[in-house]
Amino acid sequence: MPLSAALMRHATYPRRIAWRSAIVGGAFFILFTSLLLNLTWHQRERQHEQLLISSRNALQHTLTSLINNTLNPLLSFSRADCYEINHELTSRAAFSDNLRTILLVNDGYAFCSSATGNLYLPLNMISSQTDLTRDRDLQVLSGVPLPSSKPVLALWLKNAGSIQSGVFATLDLSLTPYQLLASSHPEISGMALVAQKSALTSWQSTAISNRDLPPPLMTLALSGYPLQFVLYGSTLSLNDYQTIILSSILLSLLASALCWLLLSRYQRPGKEILQGIRRGEFHVEYQPLITSHDGQPYGVEALLRWTHPTHGAITPDVFISYAEAQNVIIPLTRHLFQLVARDAHQLCRHTRLGTIMGLNISPLHLASDSFRDDVMHWVDIMPPGHFNYVFEITERTMVREKNAAELFNWLHQRGIKIAIDDFGTGHSALIYLEKYAFDYLKIDRGFVQSIGTETLTSPVLDTVLQLAKKLKMNTVAEGVETGDQAAWLINRGVTHLQGYMFSRPLRPEPLIDYFQLHNS
Ligand code: C2E
Ligand code: CA
Numbered sequence: 001m002p003l004s005a006a007l008m009r010h011a012t013y014p015r016r017i018a019w020r021s022a023i024v025g026g027a028f029f030i031l032f033t034s035l036l037l038n039l040t041w042h043q044r045e046r047q048h049e050q051l052l053i054s055s056r057n058a059l060q061h062t063l064t065s066l067i068n069n070t071l072n073p074l075l076s077f078s079r080a081d082c083y084e085i086n087h088e089l090t091s092r093a094a095f096s097d098n099l100r101t102i103l104l105v106n107d108g109y110a111f112c113s114s115a116t117g118n119l120y121l122p123l124n125m126i127s128s129q130t131d132l133t134r135d136r137d138l139q140v141l142s143g144v145p146l147p148s149s150k151p152v153l154a155l156w157l158k159n160a161g162s163i164q165s166g167v168f169a170t171l172d173l174s175l176t177p178y179q180l181l182a183s184s185h186p187e188i189s190g191m192a193l194v195a196q197k198s199a200l201t202s203w204q205s206t207a208i209s210n211r212d213l214p215p216p217l218m219t220l221a222l223s224g225y226p227l228q229f230v231l232y233g234s235t236l237s238l239n240d241y242q243t244i245i246l247s248s249i250l251l252s253l254l255a256s257a258l259c260w261l262l263l264s265r266y267q268r269p270g271k272e273i274l275q276g277i278r279r280g281e282f283h284v285e286y287q288p289l290i291t292s293h294d295g296q297p298y299g300v301e302a303l304l305r306w307t308h309p310t311h312g313a314i315t316p317d318v319f320i321s322y323a324e325a326q327n328v329i330i331p332l333t334r335h336l337f338q339l340v341a342r343d344a345h346q347l348c349r350h351t352r353l354g355t356i357m358g359l360n361i362s363p364l365h366l367a368s369d370s371f372r373d374d375v376m377h378w379v380d381i382m383p384p385g386h387f388n389y390v391f392e393i394t395e396r397t398m399v400r401e402k403n404a405a406e407l408f409n410w411l412h413q414r415g416i417k418i419a420i421d422d423f424g425t426g427h428s429a430l431i432y433l434e435k436y437a438f439d440y441l442k443i444d445r446g447f448v449q450s451i452g453t454e455t456l457t458s459p460v461l462d463t464v465l466q467l468a469k470k471l472k473m474n475t476v477a478e479g480v481e482t483g484d485q486a487a488w489l490i491n492r493g494v495t496h497l498q499g500y501m502f503s504r505p506l507r508p509e510p511l512i513d514y515f516q517l518h519n520s
């Protein structure tokens with residue numbers, strides 16, 4: 001890519017940096033979101049597992065102590081007379097927190113109840129699902145043996161060695177304490193104790209068939225009991241999602257801001273120009289200025305050149321406006337001052353006293369606080385008293401600079417003349433001609449090139465030249481390429497000429513040759 005294109009690309013650097021930072025922010029948002037999702041997901045899974053383990057342990061402890069302390073000792077009474085043990089049954093049921101009823105069963109018949117005493121009922125009429133052939137069985141029932149809608153846990157303990165004799169107990173079990181444990185987890189919507197066929201749930205007051213249970217989130221079996229503790233809900237809560245998104249937004253904004261800072265710092269505007277100055281990639285060429293009446297050179301205009309190590313020569317139209325846009329025009333003009341001063345010490349030995357040294361000055365530099373110091377320093381390092389200085393400034397300067405008149409006075413006091421450059425290309429140019437005392441009026445080469453063509457430019461040029469004549473101003477026509485153009489201009493009173501017809505801009509050595517040839 002040519003550097004001019006690269007420079008233009010760089011000229012839009014704040015927007016590019018903003019874009020890049022936004023892309024980095026977006027990438028970090030995706031990264032942070034997936035990372036936080038993953039971390040929170042695993043953390044919640046661990047918490048849910050922990051919740052299940054502690055709930056399961058608590059329930060297991062309740063069941064085991066109930067069986068060992070309350071129910072197992074009754075097994076030996078499963079063939080005793082109800083009258084003898086009725087009192088024992090009742091007190092054990094009464095003093096145990098969770099026990100609702102205890103029944104003694106012999107040969108499949110309940111014959112003694114802690115609630116009603118003597119009875120004779122087949123146990124499968126009370127709990128049809130209970131498997132009496134098992135040593136231990138656990139079912140969830142809806143309100144038996146007493147009519148009640150509240151579901152109970154039906155526990156069967158078989159007398160070892162017997163066929164269908166043992167102890168049957170119904171337990172009032174509430175999931176409320178376990179729900180309390182889960183209360184800090186809004187993502188847990190429910191819990192259930194699931195037996196072989198039906199389940200006790202936190203969301204329904206009656207037992208529910210296993211077929212009607214929603215898909216579980218996590219399940220843990222009780223060891224030694226055909227019972228499972230089940231959690232329902234989702235791994236992450238809405239709150240988790242909100243926190244993750246919000247944190248990701250904040251973190252990615254931070255990453256984006258950091259990226260912006262780094263890019264702004266390391267992709268410094270105008271870096272190439274400052275680097276070019278340091279590496280000595282700039283030099284100056286001088287284009288002779290000619291007096292119309294004798295065709296003799298009376299001075300030069302210094303034109304800056306940049307030879308980039310990889311991109312070659314870059315035209316000043318591109319790099320000057322780039323330097324202005326990137327705020328490095330001041331260091332660049334200071335560099336121009338240095339280069340001109342260096343060449344001037346050589347040129348002064350081969351040019352006449354009072355030769356004009358014209359420099360193009362950017363309006364941005366003119367408006368800066370350092371301008372006067374920079375100029376004084378330049379004058380100090382120039383060969384004393386040899387050259388007459390002309391600063392070429394564009395109409396833009398007068399539009400921008402409020403203290404233009406004061407600045408022009410200051411320059412005049414130091415013997416520096418002012419040429420208004422590119423005249424006719426800006427706005428309201430004619431007003432300034434009367435307002436400020438300019439020494440030279442430079443007619444833009446666009447006008448000069450239109451001479452002899454049928455465009456509308458020539459009448460405009462005619463008017464400008466008439467006005468300049470009236471104001472008794474020096475006029476310099478730039479870009480004079482042909483004898484016809486020169487003749488036309490001289491005819492209309494243009495006092496000075498500049499253009500390829502006389503000489504292209506030259507380096508100091510060929511310029512000295514040019515002056516030696518034409519100044520004799
Ligand atoms: P400018 O001040 O109008 O300079 C005259 C331009 O016309 C120069 O172009 C010069 O090479 C070109 N020129 C001279 N005679 C002819 C001709 O007969 N035919 C044609 N076609 N062109 C001719 P250059 O050197 O490319 O500079 C372009 C512009 O860059 C300058 O226009 C000036 O505005 C700016 N520039 C150049 N050097 C400096 C500098 O040191 N400082 C600042 N601030 N601006 C500079
Ligand atoms: Ca100029």
Ligand code: CA
Nearest residue numbers: 422444445478
């Ligand atoms: Ca011009």
